[in-house]
Amino acid sequence: MEPVIHIQGLNHYFGQGQLRKQILFDLHARIEAGEIVIMTGPSGSGKTTLLTLIGALRSAQEGSLRVLGQELRHATKEQLIQIRRQTGYIFQAHNLLHALTARQNVQMALDLQPHLSQQEVRERVDAMLCAVGLGKHLDYYPHELSGGQKQRVAIARALVGHPKIVLADEPTAALDKKSGRDVVEIMRTLAREQGCTILIVTHDNRILDVADRIIHMEDGHLSETTLGISA
Numbered sequence: 001m002e003p004v005i006h007i008q009g010l011n012h013y014f015g016q017g018q019l020r021k022q023i024l025f026d027l028h029a030r031i032e033a034g035e036i037v038i039m040t041g042p043s044g045s046g047k048t049t050l051l052t053l054i055g056a057l058r059s060a061q062e063g064s065l066r067v068l069g070q071e072l073r074h075a076t077k078e079q080l081i082q083i084r085r086q087t088g089y090i091f092q093a094h095n096l097l098h099a100l101t102a103r104q105n106v107q108m109a110l111d112l113q114p115h116l117s118q119q120e121v122r123e124r125v126d127a128m129l130c131a132v133g134l135g136k137h138l139d140y141y142p143h144e145l146s147g148g149q150k151q152r153v154a155i156a157r158a159l160v161g162h163p164k165i166v167l168a169d170e171p172t173a174a175l176d177k178k179s180g181r182d183v184v185e186i187m188r189t190l191a192r193e194q195g196c197t198i199l200i201v202t203h204d205n206r207i208l209d210v211a212d213r214i215i216h217m218e219d220g221h222l223s224e225t226t227l228g229i230s231a
């Protein structure tokens, strides 16, 4: 079976002409359906660049990057949008809209799914917010929520559309130990229930054990570490 994410000989460059600089070097990786993979590595090593390439948020330049069976190099705009529709993104800055309640922020993620009735949307949003422990905070605005609660809204928003892939960039960076732990446990539980594949970039050693596998980026080179602990 084809892996959900299949990277072969991927290179990436920033800048033009004399300023052109190679950031990613001959990357190879396979991530299978349902796997939870953590990517570690020093600041500036290229982790976010790779995450945004996989998420179809920037164009693959050289080599092969197949996501959900679609080659992203030379992919059309429509093909990239199809990949984005099947991907949930969770970033360090939770990017919630301040003028909207928790419920409305999560609901936005379903606006792209016209086949759902208003009633179904409401039920799915509320169930997802309950699943992340925010059943009593449905109508709270972001400024009324703690950092951990805001991050949980962001997780609910990323997962409510039942994405096939979740990409998370430092999801626990702004959180204390307990909230960080809670957030990754929720991601893991929901991912297991929905069967989705998760790739988390983190510097947070406290959450490494949620991973099935750990990969390491160093100066644009990717390696498998021996720290992999089965969850």
Ligand SMILES: Nc1ncnc2c1ncn2[C@@H]1O[C@H](COP(=O)(O)OP(=O)(O)OP(=O)(O)O)[C@@H](O)[C@H]1O
Pocket: 014, 015, 023, 041, 042, 043, 044, 045, 046, 047, 048, 049, 050
């Ligand atoms: N848009 C850009 N234009 C030029 N260079 C960039 C751009 N984005 C990132 N870079 C450079 O690419 C390299 C990799 O950056 P990237 O953000 O992928 O690293 P990272 O491993 O995610 O770092 P961090 O852990 O600090 O987030 C860095 O040297 C960075 O300065």
